[in-house]
Amino acid sequence: MRAPSNPSRITDSLYCLGPAPVPSFLLDGEMPALFEAGIYAFGPSYANEARVILDGRRPAYLFLTHMHFDHCGSAGYLKREFPGLAVCGSEEGARIVEKPSAIALITRLNDFGQPGEVKFEPFTVDRVLSDGEEIRVSADRTVRVIKTPGHTRDMLSYYIPEIKALIPSETVGVPGRGDYIFSEFLIDFDTYLRSIERLRGLDVEILILAHGSYYTGEDARAYIPRAIAHTQRFRERIEFLVGEHGGDTAAIAAVIKGEEYDPLTGDKQPERAYMINLDAKIKAVVRRMNDLTAVDAPFNKRI
Template identity: 25%
Template sequence: MGKRIHQLKIDFHVTPEIKRYVYVYIIEGEFCYLIDSGVDGAEEIIANFLKSIGRKLTDVKCIFLTHAHPDHIGSAAKIREMTGCKIYASAGESRWIRDIDLQFAERPIPNFYTLVNESVTVDEILKDGDCIKLEDGLTIEAVGTPGHSCDELSYLLPEESCIFTGDAIPVRGDIPIWIQRDDNRKSLEKLKEIKGADIFYPAWDETYDREQAMDKIEDAMMLMDEIQQNVDRCKGIAESLDEMVVQVCNEMKTPHFLKNPLFRRTIESFL
């Protein structure tokens, strides 16, 4: 891991039975910059870590949000209130960041208002290819990687030869959450061809070197193919979407996917 990149694991529960985690990243230069903010309450974990390396929360000047899901934006409002930092996100994601009630209405998940309990203003909208100079020797570039969410961004840090990929690369064995199959495949292809990134920092797995990242991307594409094959196989059998979800989980021997209602949306994206 580059000396200026710090990875923080934030644990949380979607339900009492479903424990999850998300990784937040701190880019350290003259000031500090966050990639995502974690769930509500993560500001304390971030503040304590910064103190442990001789920094303070008020050193945080920007938060770059990969997408609007609660585990990525949950403490953004509190960190902004405590630091006055700027918040960056894409246009498609900002509507859910600026209005969490709208997000819950359109994407209700268990424990939503525990994971994120406050909307926050997005100061600057980014799109694919936009570059922001953070300070001398630190530049960040937005890379459009939709599919897991409607307008997710990854962030390339050329000076450290790394990219922060949010939830764009699914992890085998975990529940694949996609809203648009074709967008996700294009995003995986884009990450596979990305230049200037030797280290990949995902939000829901450990750090990858480039070779490991290529293997993860290939495996993600194979997983997409497996889901598509099983969806196609079940089309003439299942009488409803809910029944198809059950049958696909049975075929793939992944009954634990049924515990997460968002897998239903994944299957729908393959129809």
């Protein structure tokens, strides 16, 4: 079953918080944990819904997958609202939020309010997580850290083995119209694909995605193989368009945008953010094509 990520109960201890396009998630237990921090404007929604569910208790952890504006946007707000909240992320992510240029970009992209309103509260990572680390949040709940770069360098996925729940963010892409899956290899195609392949080996009953959906049961188990197939096809489509348009990345982007973005209606990624990400994906494929050509060149010359 595919379900919208409206504020709702997923299992007896796992909840969606906030609006469906940019949700946060709450794992209840002796030391409750939040996952993802969405955008700054929705910080009050995440906080208020967590308070209702926890009935006066405070979340102990905030697990961030990566430091994009729509995944860490309310981290500073939540840290202020819940004193003692430990913000957790990767070593690479911790370095990112120490950079003034990154803070400026995250602030600018979180500009959804009125002029003069606070757009973002800078924060630091309190606990740097390592690949394979396990954090026990209650006697019967563990959060396992899985390093899954490719979408970004700092990307982490989280697995809760006791309930077979996986929170991979854009490591496995984002569902689009119908069966379409947006591939999200912003840094490197092969690294991204290896990360998805790594997650395919997990026993998953609940798959919680970054923007708008979670899957359960057979749909959850089928999603990652589908994401791998879509990723391969998307790379092949870009390679074909490179052949058609040469190095004109703007022309390639216009074709792809017309195929996968323009037909979408209703809530969807802001066009500016979509185009920035699409440009990165096209360039990642072009780099890969150039690298393969360079490797093959000496052999071809000998022939």
